[in-house]
Amino acid sequence: MVASINLAVxxxxxxxxxxxxxxxxxxxxxxxxxxxxxxxxxxxxxxxxEEIPFQLSGSVLYHCGPLIQKxxxxxxxxxxxxxxxxxxEMYAADVIKEYGLKGIIGKGGMGRKTLQALxxxxxxxxxxxxxxxxxxxxxxxxxxxxWKLDEFGAAEAMWHLEVENFPAMVTMDTHGNDIxxxxxxxxxxxxAEFIGGEDRQAVK
Amino acid sequence: xxxxxxxxxxxxxxxxxxxxxxxxxxxxxxxxxxxxETKAKSALGIILENIKMGRDTARPICQxxxxxxxxxxxxxxxxxxxxxxxxxDATRIATEIIPLRPNAVDILTERNSGDNTGIGFPIIYxxxxxxxxxSIDLMLKGGGSENAGQIYKLPASDLNAQRDLDGVSKxxxxxxxxxxGRACPPYLLGVGIxxxxxxxxxxxxxxxxxxxxxxxxxxELAKLESDLLxxxxxxxxxxxxxxxxxxxxxxxxxxxxxxxxxxxxxxSMGCWATRRGRLIW
Numbered sequence: 001m002v003a004s005i006n007l008a009v010x011x012x013x014x015x016x017x018x019x020x021x022x023x024x025x026x027x028x029x030x031x032x033x034x035x036x037x038x039x040x041x042x043x044x045x046x047x048x049x050e051e052i053p054f055q056l057s058g059s060v061l062y063h064c065g066p067l068i069q070k071x072x073x074x075x076x077x078x079x080x081x082x083x084x085x086x087x088x089e090m091y092a093a094d095v096i097k098e099y100g101l102k103g104i105i106g107k108g109g110m111g112r113k114t115l116q117a118l119x120x121x122x123x124x125x126x127x128x129x130x131x132x133x134x135x136x137x138x139x140x141x142x143x144x145x146x147w148k149l150d151e152f153g154a155a156e157a158m159w160h161l162e163v164e165n166f167p168a169m170v171t172m173d174t175h176g177n178d179i180x181x182x183x184x185x186x187x188x189x190x191x192a193e194f195i196g197g198e199d200r201q202a203v204k
Numbered sequence: 205x206x207x208x209x210x211x212x213x214x215x216x217x218x219x220x221x222x223x224x225x226x227x228x229x230x231x232x233x234x235x236x237x238x239x240x241e242t243k244a245k246s247a248l249g250i251i252l253e254n255i256k257m258g259r260d261t262a263r264p265i266c267q268x269x270x271x272x273x274x275x276x277x278x279x280x281x282x283x284x285x286x287x288x289x290x291x292x293d294a295t296r297i298a299t300e301i302i303p304l305r306p307n308a309v310d311i312l313t314e315r316n317s318g319d320n321t322g323i324g325f326p327i328i329y330x331x332x333x334x335x336x337x338x339s340i341d342l343m344l345k346g347g348g349s350e351n352a353g354q355i356y357k358l359p360a361s362d363l364n365a366q367r368d369l370d371g372v373s374k375x376x377x378x379x380x381x382x383x384x385g386r387a388c389p390p391y392l393l394g395v396g397i398x399x400x401x402x403x404x405x406x407x408x409x410x411x412x413x414x415x416x417x418x419x420x421x422x423x424e425l426a427k428l429e430s431d432l433l434x435x436x437x438x439x440x441x442x443x444x445x446x447x448x449x450x451x452x453x454x455x456x457x458x459x460x461x462x463x464x465x466x467x468x469x470x471x472s473m474g475c476w477a478t479r480r481g482r483l484i485w
Contacts, residue, residue, distance in 0.1 A: 067264060067267040079263055081268075108384070109384075131265065131476060133266045153318070155306070183440070191378070
């Protein structure tokens, strides 16, 4: 394994600006989850910060719909890997700006609009391992709370979680570096050779 | 039917918590094919550890336990309606006891049914067989990889793809190029070619049920499967899209006869955690 940087959440602007695409990190502290419905809700209903039961400013939003086991009143996280981040591309830039997030955890990377929002608002995109849901659930120490559970269901609710040494890699940083974009342009060259004809334009 | 119901619950449990041996073996080979100290190797190391943890603790490998897709072959004389109802009962029980993540969402109310049953959910394909045994294949198809699937109509001038196997290759490469790392590579690819949209989408998904070492009966298609795997891996997308030598573990192609005017190519993407299994009854 490659050496990694330990980070405590909430993150400061300095923390985030010091990170570079390619850095391996381990996050410890409180994070929140949110996926498709939470993003749509935040943008359409625009709840005020005080209506949200958790502190989002400085926090990290994990694109994750966890698998929860209920036994009586007790809830336990069984499996909790990332979901595809690109689905919330149309919302993410505004959510980062409105709620002061300092980090996103997900998989697959995001688009140009989010990359610009990361630069403008000093926020960073952490990529964790898709499908490694048991491994990652082991790094979640505690459920601290949940919001919108009845309305949205367990997968789409916002969970407030305490994590310890949660592993991820910075793939999009505050300086405009984007590993996904680099890989896509590299594979596009090979793809154009296979397809033949006129070379396709590099991905903008 | 009660015993069958319990058998299907067990099938669910096995499929959700342990990866098929051929896929795990493919991932181990992928790990050894990546260079030391690379992002892809590090990702594959975590993936292999996760597979082991899931199996050892009987917990689902991935939190997205997917849409259950059943391919069932029924001997003559057995009621297909009874089997369908038994699958629904087993699904409710499996969701609660394994547990599976409830994934069935009503289109109009946006309510999650909570037990993985709903309109057309799970997906159940029933077919009569001449054999005397009931055969139940189950795949738990994750949403992320399902979203990366593509359908093409040949010819496709933007891909320089004509109505031939070379054209099919270009479609498959395009689907992988578009997916990049978003659907959890290394991928398994199922390809269906034929006359109509509905038929090829099912056919491509059925290909994902084939074991990685399963060789196509057609020599031409066997060669295409192997050539495509080589070329996909040359794209360099790698595990998790981090860049690397292994972007796919296997390509499987199924064909139907087509209409002279039509040439549909459908691609089903399977993530590295392609979970499938069979119950013979």
